[in-house]
Amino acid sequence: xxxLSFMRxxxxxxxxxxxxxxxxxxxxxxxxxTPLFYIxxxxxxxxxxxxxxxxxxxxxxxxxxxxxxxxPGLNAASATxxxxxxxxxVKVFVPLDRHExxxxxxxTMGNRAFWGYLLLTTALHHTVYFILxxxxxxxxxxxxxxxxxxxxxxxxxxxxxxxxxVKKGPKSVMVR
Amino acid sequence: xxxxxxFIVRHSYVFLFVLLETLSLIFLxxxxxxxxxxxxxxxxxxxxxxxxxxxxxxxYFGLNKENATLVEENSRLRDLLYQYVDSQxxxxxxxxxxxxxxxxxxxxxxxxxxxxxxxxxxxxxDGVAKGMGVYNPDGVVGVVMLTGKRYSIVMPVLNxxxxxxxxxxxxxxxxxxxxQGGDPYKAHIVDMPYHSSVQRGDTIVTTGFxxxxxxxxxxxxxxxxEHSRNGYTLKVQxxxxxxxxxxxxxxxxxxxxxxxxxxLYEQIKx
Numbered sequence: 001x002x003x004l005s006f007m008r009x010x011x012x013x014x015x016x017x018x019x020x021x022x023x024x025x026x027x028x029x030x031x032x033x034t035p036l037f038y039i040x041x042x043x044x045x046x047x048x049x050x051x052x053x054x055x056x057x058x059x060x061x062x063x064x065x066x067x068x069x070x071x072p073g074l075n076a077a078s079a080t081x082x083x084x085x086x087x088x089x090v091k092v093f094v095p096l097d098r099h100e101x102x103x104x105x106x107x108t109m110g111n112r113a114f115w116g117y118l119l120l121t122t123a124l125h126h127t128v129y130f131i132l133x134x135x136x137x138x139x140x141x142x143x144x145x146x147x148x149x150x151x152x153x154x155x156x157x158x159x160x161x162x163x164x165x166v167k168k169g170p171k172s173v174m175v176r
Numbered sequence: 177x178x179x180x181x182x183f184i185v186r187h188s189y190v191f192l193f194v195l196l197e198t199l200s201l202i203f204l205x206x207x208x209x210x211x212x213x214x215x216x217x218x219x220x221x222x223x224x225x226x227x228x229x230x231x232x233x234x235x236y237f238g239l240n241k242e243n244a245t246l247v248e249e250n251s252r253l254r255d256l257l258y259q260y261v262d263s264q265x266x267x268x269x270x271x272x273x274x275x276x277x278x279x280x281x282x283x284x285x286x287x288x289x290x291x292x293x294x295x296x297x298x299x300x301x302d303g304v305a306k307g308m309g310v311y312n313p314d315g316v317v318g319v320v321m322l323t324g325k326r327y328s329i330v331m332p333v334l335n336x337x338x339x340x341x342x343x344x345x346x347x348x349x350x351x352x353x354x355x356q357g358g359d360p361y362k363a364h365i366v367d368m369p370y371h372s373s374v375q376r377g378d379t380i381v382t383t384g385f386x387x388x389x390x391x392x393x394x395x396x397x398x399x400x401x402e403h404s405r406n407g408y409t410l411k412v413q414x415x416x417x418x419x420x421x422x423x424x425x426x427x428x429x430x431x432x433x434x435x436x437x438x439x440l441y442e443q444i445k446x
Contacts, residue, residue, distance in 0.1 A: 028421055051189030059196045073203025080196045
């Protein structure tokens with residue numbers, strides 16, 4: 001899988017922001033469960049990107065979702081937090097060669113590792129997101145429900161996106 | 177010195193992370209003034225235009241249900257019209273004609289926060305003003321909090337600062353509808369007198385005491401009654417009549433009150 005050019009990454013960012021604020025923000029299953037699919041942008045950051053650019057892309061993606069979603073700072077904070085730990089999380093599941101350009105996906109990581117990677121990154125982001133959203137913290141059980149079920153829904157969305165990308169794109173070589 | 181610089185350059189992303197998180201948290205906690213927050217995020221024209229796009233997409237998928245609701249309401253209004261034409265109550269008819277109702281579309285709405293807001297596509301140019309009551313065919317939605325020229329922000333029932341005077345239909349027992357977060361389908365009536373005869377299944381409607389809502393607009397149905405902590409009043413749980421997660425068209429209503437009443441209120445304030 002090839003890393004994205006600047007313009008394609010910008011296009012992906014704007015597309016995901018629009019999808020999030022125009023449609024996904026309105027989904028509230030049982031009044032609680034909302035997919036935050038825009039983090040697909042951050043989850044897919046490739047290993048050729050510098051840590052600084054990873055943070056800046058994530059921050060501005062979150063800020064745009066905030067600007068049009070009526071939540072100033074909420075998504076910017078949680079997306080930046082995820083971006084700080086995303087490179088480390090890739091390494092939890094895949095031993096990377098320093099010179100290898102690696103794009104996280106089921107075709108490069110294998111299904112099991114990719115599911116684990118998606119669950120871990122999404123749970124981290126959603127935990128920060130829902131804690132900030134719920135301040136002052138009151139009902140911890142409701143908070144936990146929101147994190148767990150929203151994480152599952154977001155992961156399903158991301159897995160579907162990965163599946164369609166793999167079906168459309170060229171065959172890739174598995175790392176392991 | 178050089179090794180310190182090397183360290184800073186090598187770990188510049190840590191400083192950038194702290195800077196970006198600090199900025200985000202300033203945005204998050206710096207807009208505590210709810211009116212400012214609502215205005216900055218929803219009532220400006222950039223957000224307003226984007227939110228209108230979103231609302232357009234959603235409306236396309238909800239047209240069948242919307243049509244059914246409108247047909248039902250048209251029929252109800254037609255019935256009312258006939259009643260008033262036949263009515264001898266000239267005074268009531270005159271009063272009604274002096275009220276103003278503006279139909280508006282909901283272009284942004286939230287139900288998950290502790291203080292939710294609704295953005296509508298009508299503003300001061302359309303005659304919407306702060307303090308006007310907002311409802312839809314199912315019942316009470318909220319009160320206009322802030323108006324721009326083309327858009328307005330409504331403070332809905334699902335906002336911890338909302339307090340709406342309401343009563344049990346068919347009786348004089350009244351209290352104030354409040355929402356303390358959590359379930360978006362349930363709210364509470366507080367300060368209802370202890371001796372009130374209120375039971376599960378009773379219908380709650382607006383009192384008409386204020387100039388915000390006319391009397392008799394549905395609020396919800398009683399789903400539980402308990403004693404307040406002070407022991408003198410009841411706390412009544414209400415299942416809301418309006419599904420706040422599914423709002424499309426709403427009515428903004430301005431009840432024109434006799435100026436003499438306003439004068440009396442002014443005297444009390446002074």
